[in-house]
Structures are given as C-alpha cells and as structure tokens.
Amino acid sequence: PSRLDSEDGPLLSDDIGDMTMLVKVLACAAPLSLQTHPTRQQAERGFARENATGIALNDSKRIYKDASDKPELLIALTEFEALCGFDTIDSSIARLQQFGWHDEADVLDQNGIDGYLLWAFDQRTAPSMASVPDWMTRLSDAYPTDRALRVAPLLHHVVLQPGQAISLPAGNLHAYL
Secondary structure: OOEOOOOOOOEHHHHHOOOOOEOOOOOOOOOOOOEOOOOHHHHHHHHHHHHHOOOOOOOOOOOOOOOOOOOEEEEOOOOEEEEEEEOOHHHHHHHHHHOOOHHHHHHHHHHHHHHHHHHHOOOOOOOOOOOOOHHHHHHHHHOOOOHHHHOHHHEEEEEEOOOOEEEEOOOOOEEEO
16 A cells, blocks of 8 residues: 555555556666566455465565556656567567567467467577567566566567557556566
C-alpha cells in the first residue's frame, strides 16, 4: 500500500479509494527484464495461499502482498521502447528468421508458443546476436546469459513518443527497454 507524505503517513487508498492500476514512475537507463503481473484470479489464489502458510506481509519471500491484479498503463514522457504481449506466430517466425535464428523459427513453427517456451528455457547457450536489431543487442548486453533472450523476439516491439500510451493488462508479458 502507498502512503502519503511519509513512511508512516496515511494510506493513499484512505484518501482516494482502492486503485485498480499499478502506478510506477520509471526512468529506464537500461533494459528491465521480462516480467508479468498476476491476473486477479492468480493474485487471489496466491495471496490466500501465502496467508494460509503464515508468510508475513513484510517477509522478503512474500510474492503476493494483496489479492489485486496489476494492470499497467504506460505513458511515455520521453521516447520509450517496450516489448508487450505476444505477436502472432507467423510474425514471430519471420522475425526469428530475419535474426538468422532458423532453429528457433522451426521450433516455434512446429510446437507453437507453449512448446517454444519450454524449449527456449531448456537451452544452455545464448543465441547469436550477429543479425539482431539494436533493442535485442541492448537486451543481450544487459542479460547475456538470460534464457528469455529467445523469448523477447516473440513480443510486440513498440516505440512510444512523448504523450503516447499503451495499456498492459494483468498477465501480459512485457519488458521496458
């Protein structure tokens, strides 16, 4: 819960009511890792499960601090790059082929996204970054051994101009570049 004025100040929700949107102010000097936020159903189940096991709300092992979903609205104050949500399989296969990632394209074509994800996270070596766009190079430089490097090209790459926005529903895989 957010507090007003100080760490011990009144709850923001006491002043304006429950918020249905996760609010962040970000200045991304480097790419952030792939992330997703729970849907309402996932949050309710996870919160109840952690409560039942007695994990304190302030315990660092706690994942669910409340039972709310966490959709996001991203409003660009400056030019801002993001990956958000899976692109179509056909577009993703074409992108993988443009990168020279023919094995990856074949795995996606033959197994769909679920099968591709299982395969990608089982790989022990990083893919070649020889023919990738700048945004992929930056991800690779920031996370050179991250198995999610093979997942990033499956997402929509967007470049927002100041004042433009995107809505990221809960459960949406995304990364801010």
